[in-house]
Amino acid sequence: MPRKKTSTDDVLKALREFGLAYPGAHTKSPWPGHLDLAVKDKTFAYLSIEGEPFSISCKLPQSHAEALWLPFAKPTGYGLGKSGWVTATFEAGDEPPLELFKAWIDESYRAQAPKKLVKSLDS
Structure with missing residues (x-):
């Protein structure tokens, strides 16, 4: 049975959740x-809204160099790329890799959240 194609809106909703x-x-x-x-109030993931072209930006202190090898990724604009921020964009009809972006969100949250909150994740 063929796999159901996920819309970029579904991916955005899943990532936000x-x-x-x-x-x-x-x-x-x-x-x-x-x-x-x-x-x-410190952003850890910039996400486009449903109905717009898919875009995500995350701070990736450990994996930004690796992430930039991906064909859909580039350093985030406005000088954020210099601080390890990476942006991925997709055209309508392309399917963003949900699990990869969950890993990006996890890494970015851990980079931006207060140490006390990060510690609560690991306990």
């Missing part, structure tokens, strides 16, 4: 076209 499960995580909408994930 995944990210909001972290301690202290909340959404933040600093400008139109984004509904980001933050902890203590």
Whole structure:
């Protein structure tokens, strides 16, 4: 039986739900076209909104060099790339790799969250 193709909107919803499960995580909408994930008002994932082209940006202190080898990834603009932020974009019809982006969100949350909250994840 063929696998059902996931829409980018479904991937965004799944990633947002995944990210909001972290301690202290909340959404933040600093400008139109984004509904980001933050902890203590510090963004750990910039996410596009449903109905827009898929985009995610995360801070990847450990894996940013590896991530930049991916054909859909580039350093995040506005100088964030210099701090290890990586952006992935996909055209309509392309299927973003959900599990990879969950790993990105995990790494980014751990980089941005207060140490106390990160420690609670590991206990």
